[in-house]
Every structure is written in C-alpha cells, then in structure tokens.
Amino acid sequence: GESVGLHLPTLSVQEGDNSIINCAYSNSASDYFIWYKQESGKGPQFIIDIRSNMDKRQGQRVTVLLNKTVKHLSLQIAATQPGDSAVYFCAEKRRNDMRFGAGTRLTVKP
Amino acid sequence: GAVVSQHPSRVICKSGTSVKIECRSLDFQATTMFWYRQFPKKSLMLMATSNEGSKATYEQGVEKDKFLINHASLTLSTLTVTSAHPEDSSFYICSARDEFTEAFFGQGTRLTVV
Numbered sequence: 001g002e003s004v005g006l007h008l009p010t011l012s013v014q015e016g017d018n019s020i021i022n023c024a025y026s027n028s029a030s031d032y033f034i035w036y037k038q039e040s041g042k043g044p045q046f047i048i049d050i051r052s053n054m055d056k057r058q059g060q061r062v063t064v065l066l067n068k069t070v071k072h073l074s075l076q077i078a079a080t081q082p083g084d085s086a087v088y089f090c091a092e093k094r095r096n097d098m099r100f101g102a103g104t105r106l107t108v109k110p
Numbered sequence: 111g112a113v114v115s116q117h118p119s120r121v122i123c124k125s126g127t128s129v130k131i132e133c134r135s136l137d138f139q140a141t142t143m144f145w146y147r148q149f150p151k152k153s154l155m156l157m158a159t160s161n162e163g164s165k166a167t168y169e170q171g172v173e174k175d176k177f178l179i180n181h182a183s184l185t186l187s188t189l190t191v192t193s194a195h196p197e198d199s200s201f202y203i204c205s206a207r208d209e210f211t212e213a214f215f216g217q218g219t220r221l222t223v224v
Binding site for chain 2: 032034043044045046089093098100101
C-alpha cells in the first residue's frame with residue numbers, strides 16, 4: 001500500500017557539519033508534510049512543515065525541501081549540534097490522520 | 111506551541127488487568143485526537159483516530175475491544191488497554207489537533223505488562 005519511508009535508518013555526523021535526512025513518499029495526493037524529532041522515551045516534537053505548493057521552507061538551522069516529481073522530502077540541519085541527536089520522522093498528512101516514515105537516527109559526534 | 115499532556119508516563123501492570131492512559135490538550139480544543147503505538151526502533155503506528163463525541167475510527171488490525179478509546183470532551187481522550195498481555199507492552203503516544211493546526215504530541219506512555 002501507499003506509505004512514507006526513509007532511505008537511511010542511521011546517520012552519523014561530526015558536530016558542526018550539516019546533516020541531510022531523506023524521506024520518500026508514495027501518495028501523490030498528499031499535500032502536507034511534517035518533520036518531527038523524537039528523543040529517547042519522549043513524544044515527537046514538531047520541527048518544520050511544508051505544503052505541496054512549496055518546494056523549500058526554512059526555519060532556524062533547518063530547511064525542508066520537497067521534490068514532488070520524485071516524491072522526495074529532505075530535512076537539512078545546519079551546523080549540527082549534539083542536542084540534535086535524536087530520531088527524525090517525516091510524516092505525510094492524509095485527510096484527517098498522519099502516517100509516519102520509519103525514522104532516521106541521527107548521531108552527532110563531538 | 112500548543113501543549114498536549116499524556117498521563118501516566120510510565121505504567122507497569124499485571125497480565126490480565128486493564129490500564130487507562132489519558133491525553134489532554136491543555137490550551138486548545140482538540141477536535142481530533144490520534145493514538146499511536148511505537149515498537150522499539152520503529153516508527154509510530156496509527157492505532158485510531160477519534161473525534162470528540164464520536165466513536166473512534168480504528169486502523170486495520172487494531173482490535174477495538176482491546177483498545178478502548180473515549181473522546182468525551184474537547185480536551186480529553188483516553189485509551190484503555192483491556193486485559194493486557196505482555197505483547198501489549200509498548201510505547202503509546204497520543205496527538206491532538208484542532209481544525210486549524212497540525213497535531214501536537216503527548217510525551218508518551220511506556221506500558222510494561224508483567
């Protein structure tokens with residue numbers, strides 16, 4: 001069935017480097033996407049969102065890119081810090097619910 | 111941002127007993143609440159969607175008699191795991207939204223059935 005999934009399950013980066021986390025989705029009708037950060041034992045926290053009528057959105061140190069042609073979503077984190085270590089999920093909003101990708105664990109090395 | 115409070119954060123119960131988990135929206139009226147289950151190192155799996163005053167809509171494969179969901183008010187939804195068994199041990203997370211916002215998540219509840 002249709003789903004949202006990630007290319008890489010784990011990502012390890014050096015502190016200060018930029019991180020890129022990728023996500024593929026298959027429902028071309030989805031019009032809203034969200035990135036969440038989940039620290040161990042906690043609920044997901046909203047990071048940034050993007051609507052399908054946009055291809056880029058920037059926040060503080062984070063940028064989300066949306067490529068509707070290939071149904072690909074990415075989260076870029078600039079100057080990655082140890083506090084960024086967490087699992088990152090992309091989510092696809094379908095009507096009244098959200099479907100999550102598998103998640104990528106980001107580890108930041110000091 | 112909006113605050114969603116989930117309680118308890120951790121619970122241990124004996125096999126065969128029932129456990130209730132509460133999800134409250136503290137500063138907005140949650141017209142819709144969602145319940146998710148998360149297995150270790152896995153993504154969130156949507157269990158059910160509930161609208162205030164209506165019966166919950168369960169995802170395929172989720173037993174409605176096992177996981178009772180009540181959304182009696184615009185600020186409170188409860189998930190009751192009935193006759194819990196060790197395989198029900200998991201991390202349960204709720205989220206809530208109103209008609210204007212994206213969903214905000216609770217802190218999650220770690221259920222351990224012994």
